[in-house]
Amino acid sequence: MDRLKIIKKNIMEKKTTILNLTEEEFVHSGNRACSGCGLSIIYRMGLKALGKNTILVVPPSCLTVLQGLYPVASTKLPCVNVTFASTGAAATGVRGAMKALKKENVNVVAWAGDGGTGDIGIQALSGACERGEDIIYICYDNEAYMNTGVQRSGTTPQGVLTTTTPIKGKLQEKKDVPAIIAAHGIGYVATASAAYPLDFYDKVKKAMTISGPRYIHVHTPCPPGWSFDTRFTIKVGKLAVKSGLFDLYEIEDGEFQLTGESKRLVGKEKPPVTDYFNSQGRFKSLDAELVKKVQERVDAKWAKY
Amino acid sequence: MKTEEFCKMISRSKPGPGDGGNTGSWRVLRPVINLELCIPVKMNKKACFNCWLYCPDSVVSKTIPPVINFDYCKGCGICAEECPVDAISMVDEATPMEEEK
Numbered sequence: 001m002d003r004l005k006i007i008k009k010n011i012m013e014k015k016t017t018i019l020n021l022t023e024e025e026f027v028h029s030g031n032r033a034c035s036g037c038g039l040s041i042i043y044r045m046g047l048k049a050l051g052k053n054t055i056l057v058v059p060p061s062c063l064t065v066l067q068g069l070y071p072v073a074s075t076k077l078p079c080v081n082v083t084f085a086s087t088g089a090a091a092t093g094v095r096g097a098m099k100a101l102k103k104e105n106v107n108v109v110a111w112a113g114d115g116g117t118g119d120i121g122i123q124a125l126s127g128a129c130e131r132g133e134d135i136i137y138i139c140y141d142n143e144a145y146m147n148t149g150v151q152r153s154g155t156t157p158q159g160v161l162t163t164t165t166p167i168k169g170k171l172q173e174k175k176d177v178p179a180i181i182a183a184h185g186i187g188y189v190a191t192a193s194a195a196y197p198l199d200f201y202d203k204v205k206k207a208m209t210i211s212g213p214r215y216i217h218v219h220t221p222c223p224p225g226w227s228f229d230t231r232f233t234i235k236v237g238k239l240a241v242k243s244g245l246f247d248l249y250e251i252e253d254g255e256f257q258l259t260g261e262s263k264r265l266v267g268k269e270k271p272p273v274t275d276y277f278n279s280q281g282r283f284k285s286l287d288a289e290l291v292k293k294v295q296e297r298v299d300a301k302w303a304k305y
Numbered sequence: 306m307k308t309e310e311f312c313k314m315i316s317r318s319k320p321g322p323g324d325g326g327n328t329g330s331w332r333v334l335r336p337v338i339n340l341e342l343c344i345p346v347k348m349n350k351k352a353c354f355n356c357w358l359y360c361p362d363s364v365v366s367k368t369i370p371p372v373i374n375f376d377y378c379k380g381c382g383i384c385a386e387e388c389p390v391d392a393i394s395m396v397d398e399a400t401p402m403e404e405e406k
Contacts, residue, residue: 018354029362029377032325036381040361073318231382234359
């Protein structure tokens, strides 16, 4: 326990920079991810943080395609491919197997998309959180079912055009998945963005020092699904954070605090949400009334911080 | 049945590069680094490396000068967009490479 405390203290004091970030790669080049994929960036960073002593549990998602189709895999770590609804349960099983084999220092990491977390897999995840299983759950949120061709999901924001909401866009609001998971009272819940990979790296490192269920929600821009040019992946991700639509925070033992870029934004002038909406093709059908409502909602949220 | 025999029955992939084939062929625009502007080259020490950090496919090396692996570079252009001194430009794939000239 003392050793853990020392590691935790070191991590708290030292933020990772580009220069001291490890050069070891756990993802091979030439994988099947789309050009300019936001998930590729965080997958690369996440595995760098987790290291080689890791087992991944992956349900159907873009990540299934990225991590490798039989017989060649692009990930250098063991991945267990499981059914859509069972990610949390399967990760529990992997942890149980590790316990039976007396391999206690292995990171069991479930890595799923937003549909696999917030819609289909939420019962298994909720169960795992309630039981207090010793797993890390990472959800990359690209705000629709991208792998199957951009269908709406529970975490798609209001007004977004998808193939199943093609005319007026989605009518309902985005589901706040990290808040649902935080309501289970687990030790660590954090949000991150693919546009801030070092912040995400630090959060994964921090999660590794805590035991019990840990959850990280990562906002991940998707060029084909959000219809913007592949070169703007980072720009669009940063705009979502800077305009205040997606906040970076962590909840450690029930204590909420903003981190990174969001912490710097408190009390400062933010660019209007229209900057973010105009950067992508998926917000084309938004009307002025809804934009105004979203801006008011963002302002009200930030007035509380 | 022995444990090893069970293991043989599970289909397992072997890790290796090029799971999606030679993804360099997806490229329409090719990134070209202008070494006169590149910060680590100019300062001749380890610095910047934004291109290495943000590359989704880890094809940019963390060396001086940074080298791009064109076998697998998908040509997304994130490196060109994130370079703080605009040292990377995206040129048409049809233009000949430096070695080919």
